[in-house]
Amino acid sequence: MKEALQGDCTRSAPGIEILSVRVKKSTIPESIRRNYEQMEEKRTKVLVSIERQKVAEKEAETQKMAVSEAEKTANVSKILMEQKRMEKESSRRQQEIENQMYIARQKSLGDSDFYREMKEAEANRLKLTPEFLELKFNEAIADNTKIFFGDKVPNMVVDHKMLEVFQ
Structure with a gap:
């Protein structure tokens, strides 16, 4: 306070030097003091209630954000699970188609083998x-490179028609 007064005096009235400042405590009448204290108490209560309300709003906002985040996570999880289910269903369908194709191919091969065997049997x-x-x-006799001539032909299988031809 001394420095503020000295600054003002130096500007307004040069040559005045303030050596010290003494502040006397004033006495406030009791009714004014009580009114002031009551007003300060009310203002403090209002400030406290405003701060409590701000804290409650922040907590509610934080809780809403947490709920929103949880819902978002749940939705993402649900989408991922649905995607996995669809992939498995697609894989299962693809496997069924491949199995049906394999069965049809094997049946066709079996049918063609049966038909071939039946035709060969009929041809035979x-x-x-x-x-x-x-x-x-x-042809079998002609393929035999050994021919035996003579009166006795041991161990040779001869058809009776063959014998008729040589006689």
């Missing part, structure tokens, strides 16, 4: 004629 049945059997017999 048609081939089994005395003429064909005689041709095969002659």
Whole structure:
């Protein structure tokens, strides 16, 4: 306070020097003092209630943010689970299609083998004629590189038709 007064005096009235400042405590009447204290008490209560309200609002806002974050996390989790389920369902369908294709291919191969075998059996049945059997017999004899001549032919299998030809 002394410095503020000295600054003002130096500007307004040069030459005045303030050596010390003494402040006397004033006496405030009791009614004014009580009114002032009551007003200060009310203002403090209002400030406290405002601060409490701000704290409650912040807590509510924080709780809303936490709920919002939890809902967002739940939605993301739900979407991921649905995506995984759809991927597995797609994989299962694809596997079923592959299995059906494999079964159809195997059935087709089995049917074609059966048809081939049946046709071969039918062809063999048609081939089994005395003429064909005689041709095969002659081919087998012709393929034999050893021919025995003489009165005794040991251990040689000879068809009775063959014997008729040589006699």
